Amino acid sequence: MIRIKRNLSLLVLILLASALAPVVHDLIKPYRLRVELTFRHESPTDSEVYFSTSRKNPTYVRSHDVAPFVTPTEDRNANGLSRLVAYIAARKPVTGLRLDPSNNNNQITIESLSVHSLFSEGKFNSKEIESFLKTGEGISNLRATDTRLQFDTIGNDAHFSVPLPPEITIPTRFEAAIWYVVSWLIAMGMLLLLKISVFAPHAKLNNNGALPIRIGKARIYLPTISARIYNLLGICLLGYTMVQFIGLTVGMDFSHVQKAFDKDRISEAIPPEVFWIKALVNRQGIETFVLAGDLGRGEDESMVFQRATEYLYPTKVVAHSKWVFARADDQESATRPDCKPRDRQEGITLYACEK
Amino acid sequence: MRAKNSIDPPLLAGLIFTALNLLNLVAWAFGHHVSIGFYLLTFGLTLIYGIWTRRAKLLIVCLVLVIFMLITLNDPLTGWDARSIWFFHGKRIFLHHSLYAPLDGYAPWTHNDYPILVPALAASVAATVGYWNEVVPRSAEVLALAPALFFGAHAFRSVGNFCVWLSLLVYVCWGEILGGYMDSLIAIHFSLAVLALAEIYRVKNQHPDADQPDTTPRWGLVLSISLLNLLLLKNEGLALSAIVVVCALPLLLKDFKLLAMSALPFVVFAGIWKIPVLHAKVSTDLIEQGGQLQRGLQRLNSAGDLGLIYDSFNQFSHWFAIALVCLTAYAILKRRQLAYLLPSIAAILAYAVVLIAVYLTTFHELAWHLSTSADRVLLTVNLAIGTLVLYALAEILNQARHSPYWGKPTPA
DSSP: OHHHHHHHHHHHHHHHHHHHHHHHHHHHOOEEEEEEEEEEOSOGGGOEEEEEOOSSOTTOOOTTOBOSOEEEEEEEOTTSOEEEEEEEEESSOOOEEEEEEESSSEEEEEEEEEEEOSSOEEEEOHHHHHHHHHTOBSEEEEEEOSSOEEEEEOSSOEEEEEEOOHHHHOOOHHHHHHHHHHHHHHHHHHHHHHHHHHHOTTBOOOTTSEEEEEETTEEEEEEOOOHHHHHHHHHHHHHHHHHHHHHHHTTTOOGGGGGTTOTTTTTTTSOHHHHHHHHHHHHHTOSEEEEOGGGGOTTTTOHHHHHHHHHSTTSEEOTTOSEEEEETTOHHHHTOTTEEEEEEETTEEEEEEOO | OOSOOSOOHHHHHHHHHHHHHHHHHHHHHTTOOOOHHHHHHHHHHHHHHHHHHTOHHHHHHHHHHHHHHHHHHHSOOOOHHIIIIIHHHHHHHHHHTOTTGGGGSSOGGGOTTSOOHHHHHHHHHHHHHTSOOSSGGGGHHHHHHHHHHHHHHHHOOSHHHHHHHHHHHHHHHTTTTTTTOSHHHHHHHHHHHHHHHHHHHHHHHSOTTOSSOOOHHHHHHHHHHHHHHHHHHOTHHHHHHHHHHHHHHHHHTTOHHHHHHHHHHHHHHIIIIIHHHHHTTOOOHHHHTOOHHHHHHHHHTOHHHHHHHHHHHHHHHHHHHHHHHHHHHHHHHTHHHHGGGHHHHHHHHHHHHHHHHHHHHOSSOHHHHHHHHHHHHHHHHHHHHHHHHHHHHHHHHHHHHTOSBTTSOOOO
């Protein structure tokens, strides 16, 4: 009788854990991706990335399947392009993406789009991206240059869908099985804890590492894992987490570390306009300056203004400085009678102004 | 949580790193800095000690720090606030050889009143290598993270629990932890503070005859250092510290030592940073704008605004909120054993209320403010909940392990 009750109790726990495992699986969202988009955008923070887990329709997205931590770099590389990085955590394999590049009328240039999972990556060439854009909504005036695609966004919901290739979307059976086993173990652990705390708050593990619990008149022994195995599982979890973290943040590529101590290791973080201003500052020995037109628009909204403030420091932005930097095609600065052009570096002209 | 009363090596390592951070701030106040060599020496000694004595948790922390360091040295900073606020302040401290360089009134949009623990560390990294570039000062993030990880190693007794906590930390803080923002550091220190709070309550409430040493002093130390870090990391830290202290008040009023340990961080923070900031008449834009009450009342009456806040909180903290509800219900049901969790739960809930109040009264457009900050500020709530749940589970098992009913039938 005792044996039957003991087995029944264990069976109930196993069944409950099996029922709970899918919930745990959904909770830990094991399928993770990093999406990288290199593009030119006036306000990259407006961009949003949604994802689909539908196998039948990879272009179908739900409003809450949006990637948190969308981090546009807000800084441009030497070609004037920004990089947007979005991390996605999903409970099922991600089958497609929806990119909302802008929520108003805008002109956008895309250079590259890639999707990285832990062990694989998918890069889309410009023809593929062009085909995605053609089927998008709120997108017009699409034109292709050498390696880039330019288009205009219209309205507040411009978007295009990107179905992902199988090497990204289809996890191996081994990977899927691992995640279900992990979820089942977590569920079982939670149930055991619950059982211990509710039914046996005073019980202690016996010499065999089993937990004695009294149910009715029967005393059963629940098998528990030893501390060593638990520690080992914890280390495995941390190891997997770190591998995933490294894989999705730097793509397992630490080759740039050797350049960390280079004094000019800045090329990816600063807009080209600020580089050009820096060259002029060094050449003319300028200590204060003002940015004209859209370069200095607003106090904290213009990316060039922000990067110029911190990157050019200790050269300061001062409202009434005689030195004015303007875009080379800025007619307003060029026609001001009190300002005379003093120097030029690529797309930036330096003016000396009287007022 | 610990059986012996001797100092735990991870706790000692955390204390030394904290002391170096504090010394660095004081040194910059006088135009000097602590060389990064001292940090490397501490790290090296910790690593050697960990290998020598085979202490898994020390080795795990060292390994994680090395990985984080390599990641930070791999790429320049790109985050908006990271560049425009935190590391810009670091650059100014480095170039002007003064902790108070940001208080000169230049570029007020960079929030010159923000605390300077990490900027001062970044300045020290630059001072050690002799120049400022866009990559090396980033390693200040890892130096700031080091004491928190060592304190975490002290807090979780088993290697398994510590590894689960570290995994939780990485998963929760994912895109932010090495992004040059302070939110992850705030989240970790707040989590440690609520954990210390729970542990002190547990020890204080245990039976006087219980065969366990009084670990209040060392947990008081963890609490005190967590408060200090919260205060010196970001302005939100002041609200978080005040919440923790209020939740600890019943304890503090009975224990003068604990009261002193909790008050000291505020004194240090005021002396090193807040008083000079007030003297320089630099304040935050959130307070400067005024009209908070009126805006708050307007938004409270707007279903759309409340819905926006709810959607954001639901999006980023859905499962954590459910976990907190379960934990709270369980702690109330089993209050004889788990009442010590309730002050920590209250602290987390209080901070969530503060966040809601901030969004209700913000002078920014609400949708914009939520979309640019909710994911970051809710890290604090999420990680604190996860940490407390893990701690509670560990304690429940611990109670089972230390029961006197060894091999005997369970009492009815």
